[in-house]
Amino acid sequence: MLQIKKLLFGLVASLALTAALLAAFSALILKLGALPGEIAGTIALAIGCVSVFAAAFFTARIAGEKGLLHGLVLAAVYVFLYLAVSLALYADADIAAVGVRTAAILLCGALGGVLGVGKKSKIRF
Numbered sequence: 001m002l003q004i005k006k007l008l009f010g011l012v013a014s015l016a017l018t019a020a021l022l023a024a025f026s027a028l029i030l031k032l033g034a035l036p037g038e039i040a041g042t043i044a045l046a047i048g049c050v051s052v053f054a055a056a057f058f059t060a061r062i063a064g065e066k067g068l069l070h071g072l073v074l075a076a077v078y079v080f081l082y083l084a085v086s087l088a089l090y091a092d093a094d095i096a097a098v099g100v101r102t103a104a105i106l107l108c109g110a111l112g113g114v115l116g117v118g119k120k121s122k123i124r125f
Contacts (some may be wrong), residue, residue: 002073003063010059010074013079018051046099052078052105053112060116071113075106 025043029035056074060067079102087095 002066002069004061005075006017006062007070007074009062010055010070011077013058014034014055014074014078017054018047021047021051041097045104048078048082048101048105049108055110056109056112057116060113063117065113065117067117068110069113071109071116072106074113078109079105081092114125 010085022044025047029040052075056067056071059074060070063070082101082105083098086098
């Protein structure tokens with residue numbers, strides 16, 4: 001059974017980590033100057049993947065079971081929020097790029113969830 005409270009904790013952690021990493025990336029751009037658009041998009045995807053992986057890992061570790069399911073659900077909610085914001089800001093999104101980003105984030109969520117339950121000890125809240 002899914003543990004909704006722990007999934008919400010993981011989602012908030014993922015969004016907070018995404019915001020922190022994007023802020024660090026923005027400070028780096030400010031220091032170095034302008035970067036080409038392709039690099040910025042790739043780094044944004046990497047930040048999203050790292051955030052979802054870490055949040056899925058800790059969510060599955062806290063739950064202690066069904067890591068794949070917890071990781072995929074967390075990643076799916078993250079992708080939904082990501083797509084909602086992206087489509088609100090950029091109405092002319094490239095479908096192929098959106099598909100690649102969705103697949104990468106879902107894969108990172110699944111991997112983080114599976115690796116999170118692979119540990120012997122469980123974190124309790």
